[in-house]
């Protein structure tokens with residue numbers, strides 16, 4: 001018979017007799033082995049099993065696998081997924097897993113500001129050079145790749161944050177493949193419901209699952225999806241488990257819940273954003289509206305080919321530049337001034353002073369991110385309430 005103190009400490013037998021209907025949160029750092037030989041076999045990859053949650057956790061794996069299935073839905077592609085503790089960690093884990101000192105990344109200047117900073121300030125310190133080019137120019141892309149065999153990865157965003165510039169994914173993937181280089185895209189703005197980069201030939205997809213995949217602004221997490229499972233396991237999983245960029249089970253579970261309503265939300269985000277974009281484009285004080293669903297958007301045809309709908313993100317500029325933008329944002333009553341995107345409610349952000357603050361102003365301007373640009377993550381509320389608030393703020 002155990003003493004009271006030992007009884008208090010002991011794990012209790014699992015009383016479950018039926019399976020839980022909803023995936024449980026496995027809040028455990030480690031897993032018990034039947035005997036030490038089983039532990040040895042699992043660590044040596046001779047038997048499937050969990051050991052330690054930095055290496056793998058059932059809640060996190062179920063969520064990653066579900067996202068991988070959504071990204072590869074109806075494509076015949078077998079994709080694998082790994083969740084990380086943020087979108088930034090997904091990008092860093094991908095770069096860390098694939099690239100070594102001396103390799104180069106080719107990318108576009110108009111990425112999410114945090115990604116530009118990560119590449120410039122952290123990834124370059126590991127001896128990985130970052131080269132910028134206009135990735136929409138296929139001939140240029142081809143000649144850059146031909147002229148530099150150390151470019152291992154072509155990394156891009158479509159639609160890009162916050163300009164909504166789009167890139168033809170199939171064209172990039174084809175050129176990169178011709179030169180035997182890898183491609184990766186940040187699919188955060190579109191989600192797998194609106195576009196499937198793997199189908200277009202892209203090798204890796206990353207997401208900030210903090211955004212639309214969670215959808216409710218309740219967690220920070222990221223995911224990497226890839227179609228080459230052995231390479232994934234060997235390089236990316238290995239890097240993730242050694243640096244500890246793995247996702248927590250609670251955060252993964254919140255993403256898992258959000259995924260259930262992804263198609264419904266993306267439909268409503270897209271129809272609301274299209275409605276708001278058309279109305280803003282007609283407004284005399286609005287100079288430009290960036291929304292790929294507008295026929296006037298320079299990348300409308302590309303977006304129409306590769307996206308099912310045009311998503312919930314748009315940005316616009318007012319007459320009067322930064323002063324007009326700041327005073328309009330301060331007059332908002334219904335929309336929130338929160339620095340994230342992809343939540344069910346409408347969020348407004350000023351990129352030049354937040355998401356892109358630390359990007360060199362010259363690079364920012366060249367990338368089309370003017371000081372007066374306002375970004376809107378159009379929510380799923382009644383579109384009339386969103387529009388009325390934006391109009392009263394602008395007027």
Ligand SMILES: Cc1ncc(COP(=O)(O)O)c(C=O)c1O
Nearest residue numbers: 086087088112161188208210221
């Ligand atoms: C397009 C895009 N990618 C990646 C990230 C980074 O994601 P996280 O904040 O989850 O690290 C963000 C964040 O805003 C983003 O907008």
